[in-house]
Amino acid sequence: xxxxxxxxxxxxxxxxxxxxxxxxxxxxxxxxxxxxxxxxxxxxxxxxxxxxxxxxxxxxxxxxxxxxxxxxxxxxxxxxxxxxxxxxxxxxxxxxxxxxxxxxxxxxxxxxxxxxxxxxxxxxxxxxxxxxxxxxxxxxxxxxxxxxxxxxxxxxxxxxxxxxxxxxxxxxxxxxxxxxxxxxxxxxxxxxxxxxxxxxxxxxxxxxxxxxxxxxxxxxxxxxxxxxxxxxxxxxxxxxxxxxxxxxxxxxxxxxxxxxxxxxxxxxxxxxxx
Amino acid sequence: xxxxxxxxxxxxxxxxxxxxxxxxxxxxxxxxxxxxxxxxxxxxxxxxxxxxxxxxxxxxxxxxxxxxxxxxxxxxxxxxxxxxxxxxxxxxxxxxxxxxxxxxxxxxxxxxxxxxxxxxxxxxxxxxxxxxxxxxxxxxxxxxxxxxxxxxxxxxxxxxxxxxxxxxxxxxxxxxxxxxxxxxxxxxxxxxxxxxxxxxxxxxxxxxxxxxxxxxxxxxxxxxxxxxxxxxxxxxxxxxxxxxxxxxxxx
Numbered sequence: 475x476x477x478x479x480x481x482x483x484x485x486x487x488x489x490x491x492x493x494x495x496x497x498x499x500x501x502x503x504x505x506x507x508x509x510x511x512x513x514x515x516x517x518x519x520x521x522x523x524x525x526x527x528x529x530x531x532x533x534x535x536x537x538x539x540x541x542x543x544x545x546x547x548x549x550x551x552x553x554x555x556x557x558x559x560x561x562x563x564x565x566x567x568x569x570x571x572x573x574x575x576x577x578x579x580x581x582x583x584x585x586x587x588x589x590x591x592x593x594x595x596x597x598x599x600x601x602x603x604x605x606x607x608x609x610x611x612x613x614x615x616x617x618x619x620x621x622x623x624x625x626x627x628x629x630x631x632x633x634x635x636x637x638x639x640x641x642x643x644x645x646x647x648x649x650x651x652x653x654x655x656x657x658x659x660x661x662x663x664x665x666x667x668x669x670x671x672x673x674x675x676x677x678x679x680x681x682x683x684x685x686x687x688x689x690x691x692x693x694x695x696x697x698x699x700x701x702x703x704x705x706x707x708x709x710x711x712x713x714x715x716x717x718x719x720x721x722x723x724x725x726x727x728x729x730x731x732x733x734x735x736x737x738x739x740x741x742x743x744x745x746x747x748x
Numbered sequence: 749x750x751x752x753x754x755x756x757x758x759x760x761x762x763x764x765x766x767x768x769x770x771x772x773x774x775x776x777x778x779x780x781x782x783x784x785x786x787x788x789x790x791x792x793x794x795x796x797x798x799x800x801x802x803x804x805x806x807x808x809x810x811x812x813x814x815x816x817x818x819x820x821x822x823x824x825x826x827x828x829x830x831x832x833x834x835x836x837x838x839x840x841x842x843x844x845x846x847x848x849x850x851x852x853x854x855x856x857x858x859x860x861x862x863x864x865x866x867x868x869x870x871x872x873x874x875x876x877x878x879x880x881x882x883x884x885x886x887x888x889x890x891x892x893x894x895x896x897x898x899x900x901x902x903x904x905x906x907x908x909x910x911x912x913x914x915x916x917x918x919x920x921x922x923x924x925x926x927x928x929x930x931x932x933x934x935x936x937x938x939x940x941x942x943x944x945x946x947x948x949x950x951x952x953x954x955x956x957x958x959x960x961x962x963x964x965x966x967x968x969x970x971x972x973x974x975x976x977x978x979x980x981x982x983x984x985x986x987x988x989x990x991x992x993x994x995x996x997x998x999x
Contacts, residue, residue: 562806631843635905638801638839639856639912640832649855654846 502727509724512717522685522698527722530703532689534729536602537677537699538667541609546663548610549617550652556618557625558647570622576615582675584612589679603693605681612676613666620662624655657744664737671730674701700726750818752777752916752946753798758812760793762805767793769970771812775963780942782961782978783950786998790970791950792840795918798948799835800828816916833860836914840921842901844893844908849885852893852904856912875907880933899930906937917941919949923956935960954994958982966990 520526560566588608598604628651636646652659670676682702690697704722708715751774760768768790775781783791796802797810800821814821821831833856844852853872862868872889876882881903885896893904902922909917919938923931938960941947951957957964958978965975966989974981974990985991992998 629843631839631841632845634801634804634839635843635845635908636855636859637804638799638832638837639859639908640829641855641859642829645859649859650845 505720505723505727508716509720509722512721513724517718517721521687522703523687525718527700527703527718529686529689530698530700530722531725533697534671534700536689536697537605537609537681538671540602540606540693541613541670542663542667544606545610545613545617545666549614549662549666550621550659552614552618553621553625554647554652556622558643558651570619573615573618573622577619580675581612581670581673582678584608585676585679587611588676593680599694600679600681600683600696601694602681602690602697605677605697606693608676608680609670609673612670612673616666616669617662620665621655621659624658624662625651627658628654657740661737661740664733664740668730668733668737671733672701672726674705678702678705749776751775752817753948754813754815754818755794755797756813756815758794758797758810758814760790760797760802760811761809763807767970768797771967771970771972773965773972773975775946775948777946778943779962780938780947780949780960782957782964783948783967784952784954784957784964784993785967785973786993787952789967791967792920794967795837795920795948795950798916798918799832799837801832801837829859833912834914835916835918836909836912838902838906838909838917838919838922841925842898842905844896844901844904847893848890849893849896849904850889852908853911856908860912871911875911876904878910879903879907879937881907897930899926899933902926902930902934903937906934910941914945916946916948919947921950921952924952931956954996966993968993 517526518531519528522529556566556570560569585608588604588611592598592604592607593600598607632650632654633646636650637643641649677699681697682699683696684698684702684706686696686698700722704719704726707719707722711719753775755771755773755775758768758771759766771790771794783794785791793802796805797814798821802808802810810822816831816835819826821835845855847855850872853875854868857868857871862871873882873886876885881900884900885891885904888895893901896904902925906922922938923934926934935956938947938949942960942962949957949960961978963976964978964981966973966981966985966987968989974985974987981990982994985994
């Protein structure tokens with residue numbers, strides 16, 4: 475009986491793992507196989523009006539770049555406040571818990587909120603800026619909770635050492651805590667970007683259009699993105715999809731995977747130098 | 749001679765726990781004072797009140813007066829950063845900053861406004877020489893401080909504390925994590941530092957107190973039991989508790 479257990483349990487446990495890996499492989503092979511054939515230089519560089527994806531590809535980078543540039547300082551500052559300045563209290567724990575919960579809210583809800591608040595109430599319309607702010611709302615919880623953890627991991631002895639030299643608190647944070655937490659902070663930012671890199675629902679109503687000539691020249695203009703472009707292509711051509719959508723899917727997949735790999739590398743490379 | 753530090757009727761609580769009770773002591777200038785006593789008697793707490801690091805302990809409450817050159821350091825008008833520059837601290841466990849060897853020593857002066865690179869180089873070299881670390885590390889000043897041995901790290905921490913030119917140096921069991929060789933080096937260092945500045949060293953090790961200090965204070969259960977010149981206190985302790993403690997009967 476025991477022998478059987480010992481043989482059976484590993485098999486039972488490894489089956490889901492195998493299924494998972496197979497699924498992943500299947501996705502990569504089916505998308506990659508078709509995508510790689512359709513992927514070529516002229517697809518990337520020619521305008522959507524000529525059958526390319528230039529605007530949506532660069533538009534995606536615009537979206538992500540702006541959202542990260544806004545969310546990172548906000549998120550890290552919030553985490554610094556929560557860990558270093560706010561007194562240990564029930565309220566503080568409640569805030570951190572609420573932030574963690576926010577990270578799990580479905581993206582369509584962020585999209586709806588963004589549309590109602592940024593586009594309509596603040597009158598920003600369907601625009602790059604509305605999209606940025608909506609994505610910031612989505613990324614912030616991830617950056618804040620990751621940064622809170624990274625900052626909490628910095629040993630108290632570092633802070634004591636600097637404070638005992640007569641360093642003011644803000645210098646201790648700037649010179650000691652943040653550099654020591656930097657790898658963790660970077661990881662949390664990258665994971666945040668990874669979460670929204672493939673985001674469709676949140677930008678569906680807030681910033682994306684299916685077709686536009688060229689890139690937005692101000693932040694109040696809408697923008698094309700790979701995800702929404704892909705979504706529309708899929709909806710518009712039921713069945714018989716070939717070529718271009720797969721190339722776009724491959725690009726998105728590549729982006730998300732490389733972000734996660736980058737986060738992983740940073741985590742491993744900087745693992746506890748002290 | 750006026751004392752460098754005068755503690756008057758100091759009481760400290762951690763929450764409801766009364767740690768130091770009506771403690772008064774005058775700490776002479778340019779001498780080494782050893783504070784001895786069994787674990788949990790309040791030695792480290794006393795040390796932490798002298799540079800207000802105790803304020804980092806949650807739930808700590810301090811009453812009484814603590815005069816540095818006659819001025820109460822708990823006076824609300826006292827700038828904390830300047831107080832901690834004047835009253836430096838070396839911790840029980842070596843705690844180098846996650847920076848290079850050079851930056852560890854240069855950090856304090858930089859915080860206090862020294863910008864000139866040549867001046868910083870000079871401070872770093874001098875301080876590392878004082879603690880006998882210069883020859884060991886001069887070729888790898890830009891390497892991480894964590895590459896040093898524990899004993900070297902502790903000497904680096906002393907150099908770092910000296911770099912801001914403190915008037916008082918508080919040392920909390922500075923040798924308890926170290927090997928005999930580094931302990932010897934640091935004990936010698938304490939003796940020579942005692943001629944330049946006021947050193948207060950908390951120690952578990954009674955022999956160490958006898959070797960390094962000019963004065964010794966014995967604290968038991970939060971009260972100052974006996975205080976006097978080290979030779980006198982070790983040769984003819986007045987209080988029975990002191991006698992029992994230094995003869996190793998408890999502690």
